[in-house]
Amino acid sequence: MNIQDIKMLEKQDFPEFRDYEGKGRFGRGKYINRGNWVDYPPSHHFETGLITLDIVSDLIESNKKLLSVGCGNAYLERFLVNRMGVKKEQISLADYIEPEHRPPKVPEDFKSYFFDMYQEWPALDDSFDDVMFPDSILLHSHPKEEMEYCLYWLMENALSNLQPNGQIRASPSCSSEHSCPTSVYKNVRDMLIGAGHNCQSEYFPDTDLLVVRKSNGVRK
Numbered sequence: 001m002n003i004q005d006i007k008m009l010e011k012q013d014f015p016e017f018r019d020y021e022g023k024g025r026f027g028r029g030k031y032i033n034r035g036n037w038v039d040y041p042p043s044h045h046f047e048t049g050l051i052t053l054d055i056v057s058d059l060i061e062s063n064k065k066l067l068s069v070g071c072g073n074a075y076l077e078r079f080l081v082n083r084m085g086v087k088k089e090q091i092s093l094a095d096y097i098e099p100e101h102r103p104p105k106v107p108e109d110f111k112s113y114f115f116d117m118y119q120e121w122p123a124l125d126d127s128f129d130d131v132m133f134p135d136s137i138l139l140h141s142h143p144k145e146e147m148e149y150c151l152y153w154l155m156e157n158a159l160s161n162l163q164p165n166g167q168i169r170a171s172p173s174c175s176s177e178h179s180c181p182t183s184v185y186k187n188v189r190d191m192l193i194g195a196g197h198n199c200q201s202e203y204f205p206d207t208d209l210l211v212v213r214k215s216n217g218v219r220k
């Protein structure tokens with residue numbers, strides 16, 4: 001399967017994206033606006049590199065577990081199951097409904113959690129090989145002085161729920177106009193290492209992709 005196949009299949013599965021022209025957030029694609037939140041088709045997340053075909057193969061071959069925080073209507077996650085061969089049991093969903101926002105339609109047949117990711121996280125039943133934040137962090141919506149701490153909080157919590165050698169993948173900025181300074185990512189990495197996490201991180205500004213890898217389970 002390649003990106004063109006994904007675009008064709010997602011239009012069949014989710015006709016609401018039939019006018020989606022691609023290139024997601026940094027291009028001119030059309031998305032679904034569900035009140036205050038925008039939902040993206042699966043191909044968007046392949047185009048930003050949030051998820052790759054290699055990650056999908058690895059999920060399937062190694063029966064890995066994925067947590068998606070801020071899944072919204074879970075278009076990507078449903079596509080992974082319905083079209084790409086990932087088992088539903090491998091995916092856990094998480095989202096949070098603020099009273100002023102229209103709730104997402106988190107599919108009921110997936111394991112799902114409801115919590116505000118900026119508050120204390122509940123104990124989750126599993127630990128995960130991959131934790132992703134698919135366009136759910138929206139860092140630019142936080143005051144500049146809070147951006148680092150917000151991102152640190154999310155990475156710290158995700159790391160706590162991650163298996164050794166697992167990875168976190170996030171698209172944190174939301175828009176090229178509002179992308180936050182790259183120093184934020186460097187400082188967050190330094191804060192994580194300072195707190196004893198044995199991890200590495202990399203930020204790809206062109207697609208707004210942050211990858212944090214947990215080296216092993218040992219805290220220094």
Ligand SMILES: C[S@@+](CC[C@H](N)C(=O)[O-])C[C@H]1O[C@@H](n2cnc3c(N)ncnc32)[C@H](O)[C@@H]1O
Nearest residue numbers: 037038039040070071072095096116117134136
């Ligand atoms: C831009 S939408 C993206 C939805 C979906 N991941 C996608 O790519 O289509 C952002 C999602 O993050 C969720 N979200 C926002 N703030 C959150 C919070 N504090 N805790 C958990 N989820 C949150 C929203 O409910 C929404 O579903």
